[in-house]
Amino acid sequence: MPTSPTPSTASAAADASGGFGAVVRHPLFWPVVALVALLAVNTAVRPGFLSVSILDDHLFGSPIDILRNCAPLMLVALGMSLVIATRGIDLSVGAVVAISGAVALTFIAGAPDPASTTTVFLAIGMALVLGLVLGVWNGFLVSVLGIQPIIATLILMTAGRGVAMLITEGQITTVTSAPFKTLGAGYWLGLPVATLVAFGVFGLVALLVRRTALGMLVESVGINPAASRLAGVRARTIVWTVFALSGLFSGLAGLILSSNVMAAxxxxxxxxxxLDAILAVVIGGTSLAGGKFSLSGTFVGVLIIATLSLTVTNVGISPLVTPLFKALVVAAVTLLQSPAMRRKLAERTRRRGRTAPVPPSDKPADVSTDKVVA
Known part of the structure; x- marks a missing residue:
């Protein structure tokens, strides 16, 4: 006779479907799927895409190129994640990148000894301090004067490149300095210095915001600034700090970019x-409405953008079409991450778990018999 599903097997099926549903609902599931898909496409086009070789004690290969090329974007996206978490936006990071490179290379070009380590360190220090000052300026406009972040940073975005043009006198400034070139094109322990610097800063900030109260304070300001102020959180200081960090990281990114080409x-x-930084943050699952943010999601988003740019070239498509593919990937990932899509996937998973066939039990059926009274 047919047997009914036992509670143990039914709960096991539910747990299996629930576990899979939890994986699908994880914010990083679809970004990781998109990254794996891009790697698979590149591997299909170039079978040796994922291979890494050692030449002159350095690691070479497409994965190493991706890690080196994404270093500047990693730094900019790191600052952008913190700014967006406080309900802000920083459109001036590109201008800060240009100003930072212009200041550093102009100073090195005008120094008596451009190849001197002291000259390079002074140039790097000047560029980083200037990037920090520009970030503090943005934070002042937003947190003290109360200007909308998109407007406050649009001011520097518009004027910043003009400032960089004034610094370089409208020319492309080039230098020859081996110590400065190390920052963008050098290697240490077999890995690109730019990658080590960017990932080191990223890991330090991730440790700071997740192992201290800073991350919670940033999220509280982004979720409800008024309530956070009533709770004793210095919201103005938090907003000022994240904009200052965004300017500092953008200045460092500008140094890496200018060092890579030795020109400003x-x-x-x-x-x-x-725009790439905002896309990376959004792909990683951080909401533009502020509050909860994911640095690991930003990390995956940066890798997706860097891999996508290389994929377009490997497939043989003109790099001019790269923005179109970026838009398609962002649209697909954000659609899969939307609350409505997540609810549909979760409902489908639960329905599949309820209708899944249950294996027969090894226990004999409990057959009850009626007692016959003579």
Whole structure:
């Protein structure tokens, strides 16, 4: 006779479906799927895409190129994540990148000894301090004067490249300095210095916001600034701090970009990097409405954008079409991450768990018999 599902097997099926549903609902599930898909496409086009070799004690290969090329974007997206978490936006990061490179290379070019380590350190220090000052300026406009972040940073975005042009006198400044070139094109322990710097800063900030109260304070300001102030949180100081960090990280990104090409181009350095940073943050699952943020999601988003740019080239498509593919990937990932889509996937998973066939039990059926009274 047919047997009914036992509670143990039914709960096991529910747990299995629930576990899979939890994985699908995880914010990083679809970004990771998109990254794996891009890697699979590149591997299909170029079978040796994922191979890494050692030459002159350095690691070479497409994965290493991706890690090196995404270093500037990683730094800019890191600052952008913190700013967006406080309900802000920073459109001036590209201009700060251009100003930072212009200041550093102009100072090195005018120094008596451009190849001197002291000269390079002074140039790097000046560029980083200037990037920090510009970030503090943005934070002042937003937190003290109460200007909308998009308007406050749009001011520097518009004027920043003009400032960079004034610094370089409208010319593309080039230098020859081996110590400065190490920052963008050098290797240490077999890995690109730019990658080590960017990932080191990223890991330090991630440790700071997740192992201290800073991350919770940033999220509280983004969720409800008024309530956080009533709770004793210095919301103005938090907002000021994240904008200052965004300027500092953008300045460091500008140094890496200018060091990689050993030139300062005020018109093209960091052009549209603010859009790529916002895309990386959104792909990683951070809401533009502020509050909860995910640095690990930003990390995956940066890798997706860097891999996508290389994929377009490997497939043989003109790099001019890259923004279109970026838009398609962002649209697909954000659609899969939307609350409505998540609810549909969760409902489908639960329905599949309820209708899943249950394996027969090894226990004999409990057959009850009626007692016959003579």
């Amino acid at each position: 181009d005020a018109n093209n350095a960091g052009l549209f990097i603010e």
